[in-house]
Amino acid sequence: MLGDSQTPTGKRSGESTPTPQSREKTATHRTTPGSTTETPETTTIPPKANTDTSTQQEDSNNSRKYVFVDGPVDPNLTLIRYDVPFAPSDPKRSYRLRQRLGLPLEQRTVDPNVRVVIDTFIPPRAWRDEMGVLWVQHGSPYPASRTDTVETHEKLRRRLEETGAKRTGICPIRSLLLAECFLEVIRQVTAECWERGLLLLHIHSERIAAQTAHRELFESRVGHAFRLALKGEKDTSRVQNDIAKLRERMEALAEEEKQLRQKCDELSTKGEEQMLILEKIQGDEIAAIKKEGMQKRHQLEQMIALPPPL
Numbered sequence: 001m002l003g004d005s006q007t008p009t010g011k012r013s014g015e016s017t018p019t020p021q022s023r024e025k026t027a028t029h030r031t032t033p034g035s036t037t038e039t040p041e042t043t044t045i046p047p048k049a050n051t052d053t054s055t056q057q058e059d060s061n062n063s064r065k066y067v068f069v070d071g072p073v074d075p076n077l078t079l080i081r082y083d084v085p086f087a088p089s090d091p092k093r094s095y096r097l098r099q100r101l102g103l104p105l106e107q108r109t110v111d112p113n114v115r116v117v118i119d120t121f122i123p124p125r126a127w128r129d130e131m132g133v134l135w136v137q138h139g140s141p142y143p144a145s146r147t148d149t150v151e152t153h154e155k156l157r158r159r160l161e162e163t164g165a166k167r168t169g170i171c172p173i174r175s176l177l178l179a180e181c182f183l184e185v186i187r188q189v190t191a192e193c194w195e196r197g198l199l200l201l202h203i204h205s206e207r208i209a210a211q212t213a214h215r216e217l218f219e220s221r222v223g224h225a226f227r228l229a230l231k232g233e234k235d236t237s238r239v240q241n242d243i244a245k246l247r248e249r250m251e252a253l254a255e256e257e258k259q260l261r262q263k264c265d266e267l268s269t270k271g272e273e274q275m276l277i278l279e280k281i282q283g284d285e286i287a288a289i290k291k292e293g294m295q296k297r298h299q300l301e302q303m304i305a306l307p308p309p310l
Contacts, residue, residue, distance in 0.1 A: 066126035072137055073125060079155055079180045080122060080187065081144065085137040093133060110141040113194045118187055121201055144188040156181050 073082050084103060086094040098104070115138065122139035129135060144152075156177060165174035186204060190197025 065124065066136060067123045069125050069127050071127050072135070076155075079152055079159065079177070080184045081140040081148065081152075082122075082125070083138045083140045083142075085135045087133050087135050090133055108142065111194060114141045114190055114197075117190050117194045117198050117201065121183060121204075122187060139187055141191055143191040149188070152181065152184055 072085050073080075075082075084098060084101065086097075118139045118141055124139075125137045127135055159177055160174065163173045163177070165171050165177065167174075182204065186197055186200050189200055
């Protein structure tokens with residue numbers, strides 16, 4: 001494994017760490033007889049000067065490979081089985097940790113392809129302890145037994161009960177726990193045969209991509225429907241305002257029509273009265289003219305009927 005094969009970084013074989021006494025010795029000055037100035041024999045920079053900078057650079061480089069967390073994973077809070085943490089820069093600490101856990105010092109040989117495939121969907125976790133030592137924890141590359149599978153199933157059931165996940169319908173908590181459990185199943189398959197694990201991981205990625213596409217499509221459709229609903233509400237309010245204005249206009253036109261009809265009736269009544277008066281005046285004039293004509297006719301007849309004088 002990585003913890004057994006890597007050597008401590010920043011030190012060479014046979015190189016000792018400088019002590020405070022050695023720093024004091026290197027910082028002593030040599031005085032030349034007959035001179036008033038002191039010439040330093042050697043000038044050294046304290047090794048602590050670039051410690052923080054190197055640590056930050058190392059963390060920035062490791063952040064591309066690891067996911068930095070606060071500490072080791074809690075087995076009770078995850079369904080994925082992780083390997084024992086190890087310190088890449090200090091194998092002795094890794095040995096002491098395995099001794100405390102009662103594990104063999106020599107780790108079993110693992111196919112590198114298994115480690116690569118598992119690291120693609122279970123990112124390695126990394127953190128630093130109080131001494132500043134970097135610890136790394138990978139997903140377990142070892143096959144799972146039947147007992148481990150039953151334990152994972154019981155842990156899933158317990159986590160579903162603890163989180164209050166719904167048994168039916170859409171439940172984000174249940175979906176997250178089932179997705180995590182499926183990753184553990186992929187890890188178990190990959191540990192036995194990395195080719196099958198890679199194929200199963202490809203199927204899982206396609207399912208996630210399809211689910212994401214469906215979710216985005218659903219959200220876009222819901223957003224479009226929501227925008228249409230807002231637009232419909234705006235259009236409804238605008239139409240209602242137009243209807244209210246048109247009703248007011250209709251009432252005003254109806255009142256105007258009523259006034260015009262009343263005025264028309266008044267004019268019609270007044271016209272009929274004037275027609276009656278004019279007809280009566282004209283009838284009287286015609287009767288007077290006829291009477292005058294009759295009188296003149298009688299006078300004319302009398303004048304014609306008189307005998308001529310002798």
